[in-house]
Each structure stands twice: as structure tokens, then as C-alpha cells.
Amino acid sequence: MESLKEKSKRAEKIVEILKKLKGMPYLSVHKKDSPFRILIGTILSQRNRDIMTEKASKKLFSKFDNVEKMANASLKEIEKLIKQSGFYKTKAKYIKKTSRIILEKYNGKVPKDMDKLLELPGVGRKTANCVLVYAYRKDAIPVDTHVHRISNRLKLVNTKKPEETEKELLKIVPKKYWQVFNELLVNHGQTVCKPIKPECYNCKIVDYCKFKNKNL
Numbered sequence: 001m002e003s004l005k006e007k008s009k010r011a012e013k014i015v016e017i018l019k020k021l022k023g024m025p026y027l028s029v030h031k032k033d034s035p036f037r038i039l040i041g042t043i044l045s046q047r048n049r050d051i052m053t054e055k056a057s058k059k060l061f062s063k064f065d066n067v068e069k070m071a072n073a074s075l076k077e078i079e080k081l082i083k084q085s086g087f088y089k090t091k092a093k094y095i096k097k098t099s100r101i102i103l104e105k106y107n108g109k110v111p112k113d114m115d116k117l118l119e120l121p122g123v124g125r126k127t128a129n130c131v132l133v134y135a136y137r138k139d140a141i142p143v144d145t146h147v148h149r150i151s152n153r154l155k156l157v158n159t160k161k162p163e164e165t166e167k168e169l170l171k172i173v174p175k176k177y178w179q180v181f182n183e184l185l186v187n188h189g190q191t192v193c194k195p196i197k198p199e200c201y202n203c204k205i206v207d208y209c210k211f212k213n214k215n216l
């Protein structure tokens with residue numbers, strides 16, 4: 001059986017290969033976004049396709065581009081703007097409540113602390129970790145559906161739930177790679193290691209992958 005140390009080495013190889021594919025600098029797509037936009041955008045992305053998240057975020061922020069406006073917006077208006085996002089009624093409630101709490105309790109600033117983030121409506125570990133990494137450049141691994149699926153296919157982890165995956169990855173992935181891990185795997189999941197029919201014949205990390213049903 002592969003030891004933790006061996007898995008760690010394999011994870012390192014995988015990250016180094018994916019990093020080269022993507023090119024430097026990392027996290028560039030998020031550079032211009034404020035912590036508030038990253039937080040709300042991540043709530044919108046929950047159980048939603050990437051393309052729909054983008055459309056809904058664009059519409060919502062075109063009308064309410066800061067925490068104050070969002071906190072004072074009517075629920076109906078928010079719902080209308082994010083209708084393309086799945087579960088939009090629930091998300092609209094979360095967005096409004098969360099904006100209000102940030103405005104009133106945190107003086108308009110998104111908290112930088114995991115425990116405080118988790119108290120916000122609609123914020124689970126994935127969303128909180130996204131804020132820590134993409135808004136504040138803190139060392140964390142957000143585990144979304146891509147990271148969960150690919151980490152299991154690679155057999156870096158053997159887990160059922162994203163929370164378990166996060167816990168395991170924190171032991172396996174060297175800390176210097178935590179901040180880039182999500183972005184690299186999301187990119188890999190969208191382009192090559194897709195949920196259905198992964199393109200293993202086109203995969204640059206195939207030599208480090210232990211997935212049984214490779215399409216080669």
C-alpha cells in the first residue's frame with residue numbers, strides 16, 4: 001500500500017506538471033475581485049454549472065456592486081438577477097442575509113477567519129476556503145466537485161464526502177501547494193478529467209494516476 005510520504009511525492013509531481021500547463025502567475029483570474037465578490041460568487045457557484053455562475057454573477061454585480069447595495073436590495077430583485085443559477089430562491093436569501101451580517105457585524109468587511117465565515121448563511125467549508133485562498137491568499141484547499149472527483153480518481157484519497165477529501169488532502173499535499181491546488185484541479189476537471197468520459201488519452205498526469213477505468 002502506498003505510504004503517506006509516497007502519496008505526497010506523487011501529489012507534488014502532479015501539481016508540478018499541472019502548474020507548467022497552466023503557466024505563471026497563478027490565481028490571476030481572481031486578482032481583481034474583492035473578497036465580497038468572491039464570497040457571493042462562490043455562493044452562486046454552489047450546485048451550479050460554471051457558465052451559469054458566471055452569467056448570474058455578472059447580472060447581480062452589474063446592479064449591486066458592493067456590500068451596502070446588496071444588503072439593502074430587495075429579495076425579489078436579487079432573485080430576478082440570479083434566476084439562471086440553480087436554487088436561486090435559497091441563494092438569494094443567503095446572499096441578502098450574509099450581506100447584512102457583513103455590513104452590520106463586520107463593518108462591511110468579509111471576515112478572514114474560518115469560524116466566522118462558517119457562521120454566515122450559505123457558507124460551508126468549500127465557500128469559506130475559497131474566500132481564504134482567493135480573497136486573502138491564505139493556505140487552504142477548497143474542495144469542490146472537481147477536486148473531490150479527481151483526487152479520488154488519482155487515488156490520492158479514498159473518500160465519499162468533500163469534507164473528508166479536504167481533511168485527507170491537507171495531510172498529503174505539501175503546504176506550499178495548497179493555494180494553487182483547487183485552481184489547478186478545477187482547470188483539469190473542466191478540460192480533461194471531466195466528470196463523464198475523462199480524456200485520459202490526452203492527460204499529462206496519466207503516469208501518476210491510478211484510476212482503473214482510464215480511456216486510453
Ligand code: SF4
Binds near residue numbers: 198201211
Ligand atoms: S488519467 Fe484520466 S482519470 Fe486520471 S487524472 Fe488523467 S484524465 Fe483523470
